[in-house]
Amino acid sequence: SQTIHQWPATLVQPVGSPLSLECTVEGTSNPNLYWYRQAAGRGLQLLFYSVGIGQISSEVPQNLSASRPQDRQFILSSKKLLLSDSGFYLCAWSPLPRSGSNEQYFGPGTRLTVT
Amino acid sequence: AQKVTQAQTEISVVEKEDVTLDCVYETRDTTYYLFWYKQPPSGELVFLIRRNSFDEQNEISGRYSWNFQKSTSSFNFTITASQVVDSAVYFCALSAASNYQLIWGAGTKLIIKP
Numbered sequence: 001s002q003t004i005h006q007w008p009a010t011l012v013q014p015v016g017s018p019l020s021l022e023c024t025v026e027g028t029s030n031p032n033l034y035w036y037r038q039a040a041g042r043g044l045q046l047l048f049y050s051v052g053i054g055q056i057s058s059e060v061p062q063n064l065s066a067s068r069p070q071d072r073q074f075i076l077s078s079k080k081l082l083l084s085d086s087g088f089y090l091c092a093w094s095p096l097p098r099s100g101s102n103e104q105y106f107g108p109g110t111r112l113t114v115t
Numbered sequence: 116a117q118k119v120t121q122a123q124t125e126i127s128v129v130e131k132e133d134v135t136l137d138c139v140y141e142t143r144d145t146t147y148y149l150f151w152y153k154q155p156p157s158g159e160l161v162f163l164i165r166r167n168s169f170d171e172q173n174e175i176s177g178r179y180s181w182n183f184q185k186s187t188s189s190f191n192f193t194i195t196a197s198q199v200v201d202s203a204v205y206f207c208a209l210s211a212a213s214n215y216q217l218i219w220g221a222g223t224k225l226i227i228k229p
Binding site (some may be wrong): 003012042044046049088090092102103104105106108109111 | 148150152157158159160161162165206210217219220221222228
C-alpha cells in the first residue's frame with residue numbers, strides 16, 4: 001500500500017529565515033505530487049504540482065519554491081520567510097490521471113508558524 | 116470555468132441527528148469526477164469517495180451516503196445518526212478531464228454536539 005510522509009510536523013521559524021519542508025511517497029511510482037497551503041480556518045490553496053522529476057508548476061507567485069529531486073520526493077523551500085507564510089502545509093500525491101480521475105491522498109501536514 | 120460551492124460554512128447538530136452537507140459544482144466538461152474529503156481536527160485530509168459523471172447512482176457506506184444529481188449539478192453528502200467523531204471540516208472537490216487539478220470547495224465545518 002502507498003504511504004506519504006511529511007516532516008517536520010510542526011515548525012516555528014522567525015521572519016527572514018529559510019524553510020525546507022520534505023514530503024516522500026512510498027509504494028508507488030511516478031506519482032503526481034502537490035503542495036497545498038491552508039490558512040487557519042480557510043480552504044486549500046494549491047501552491048505547486050509536479051508530474052515528474054524536475055517538472056514543477058507554480059500556481060501562485062510568492063517567495064516559495066518547490067523541487068522534485070527524486071521520483072517520490074517533493075520539497076518546499078523558501079529563502080526568506082514572511083509572516084504571511086504561516087499556515088498548514090499539506091503534501092499530496094495522486095496516480096497518473098486515468099480518464100480524468102485524480103483523487104489525491106494527503107500527508108499528515110506541517111504546521112508552520114512564522115514569528 | 117470550473118467551480119465548487121459549499122454554501123454551508125458551519126453546521127451544528129446534536130448527536131444522532133441526520134445531517135446533509137451540500138455541494139454544487141460548475142463545469143462544461145462532460146467527463147468529470149467529484150470527491151468528498153474529511154479533515155478532522157488533526158488536520159490530515161482523508162479521501163471519502165469519488166464519483167464519475169456517468170454514474171448517478173447514489174452510494175451508501177455505513178452511515179454515509181452520497182446523492183449525485185446532474186440535473187441540479189449537486190453532489191450532497193448525508194451522515195445518518197451522526198456521532199461526535201464525525202466532527203470535522205468536509206471538502207467537496209471536482210476534477211474534469213480538461214484539467215486534472217482538483218477544484219476545491221471552501222469546506223463545511225460540521226460540529227456534532229454530544
